[in-house]
Amino acid sequence: MTEATPTNESYEDLPPICDIDNLTPKVLTFIITLVGLIGNASVIWFLGFCMHRNTFYTYILNLAVADFLYLCFHIADVIHTEVIRIFLHISIRIHIIIQTGTNIFYIAGLSMLSAISTERCLSVLWPIWYHCHRPRHPSAVIYALLWALSMFLSILEAVVCLYLPTNLVLCEKVAFTIAAWLVLLFVVLSVSSLALLGSMLCGSQKEPINRLSVTIMLTVLVFLLCGLPFGVFFFLYYRIDYSYYVHYCLYMVSSILSCVNSSANPIIYFFVGSYRQRVQRWNLMLVLERALQDTPDEGECGGSLSQGTLEMSGSRVEQG
Known part of the structure; x- marks a missing residue:
């Protein structure tokens, strides 16, 4: 950062x-x-320790963990940029660790969101096949593989491109592999979300709108608006040659938007769960349960949902 000496003309043109x-x-x-x-x-606490988890609860829990750790590395980046590098001479090594952790949890978050959207799409479009042929405990295997793949790709990219930057050909191959995986996740997320949206809004057998589908669709929408730019920046990182200040500007904008994306998910949960509800004493756990409710809002008139309805919602998913 201290070695960059761009001309005043190129710098003054930037915001x-x-x-x-x-x-x-x-x-x-x-x-x-x-x-x-x-x-x-809060989401991690309620889903991890206070609520009986089912398939979608577990996916949302893993997404919340990925978002939480992603935000932790962003705070570490801010602290490192403004404090640590001023007093210590190990800023490059710390920067590599922060960048690797940020990439891990960004890829993991996108992977979890794609898995959530795909799972929901299958359960809505082919409910009989979903409940009859879906393995009994596939979720643990799926998100374990997604976590492992996210860590492997990010650590491999850090080792090849940052610790051993001399082999540019190998670095480009690793970067292309990560970019291909991100593109695949984005395509899966887009197709499954569009199919789910289509089943909710049109078709001969229109799916009754429930809070879980609304929660997933809003989460996907926020990601497309705020989380996707960071993935695009990551995709173009090794492919476009531009000045340091342009690089820093693109990173800062995409970084702020990605923080908004990771921070907005809990707000979406509590907004959907409390919409058109009169929650006495503001029971946040009940609000979160409503946001992940897998049944239509029939008969809701301001009171709390019956426990039987919530249990039926959870049992329907667990039977898959």
Whole structure:
């Protein structure tokens, strides 16, 4: 960072957010990240320790863990940029660790979201096949593989491209592999989400709208608006030759948007769960249960859902 000496002409053409000494985007990132950490920690607490988990609960739990750790590395990046590198001389090594962790949990979050959308699409479009032919405990295997693949690709990219930057051909191959995996995840996410949306809005057998489908669709929409730019930046990182300040500007914008994406998911859960409901004493666990409810909102008129309805919703998913 200290070695970059671009001309004043190229620097003045960029917006103020590209100024390394501008604290506004970093403070904004820090505030958004803190809000997201609190929200994702609440989701992890309720789903991990207070609620009986089913298939979709487990997927949402893993997505919340990925978002929480992703935001932790972003806070570490802000602290490293403004504090640690000023006093210590190990900033490059710390930067590599932070970048690797950020990539791991970004890929893991996108993988979990794609798996959630695909699983929901299968359960809606082919419910009989889904409940009869789906393995009894596939979720643990799926998200374990997704976590392992996310870690393997990110660590491999760090070793080949950052610790051993001399082999450019091998680095390009690894970067292409990661980019291909991201593109595949995006295609799976888009197709499954469009199919789910189509089943909700049109067709001869229109699927009754329930809160779980709405929650998934809003989560996917926020990712497409805020989370996808970071993936595009990652895809173009080794493919476009541009100045350091342009690189920093693109990273800062995509980083802020990705923090918004990871922080918005808990807000979506609690918004969908509390919509058109009169929740006394603001029971957050009940609100989260409503957001992941797998049955239509029939007969809801401001009161709380019956426990039998929630249990029936959970049992329907577990039977798959």
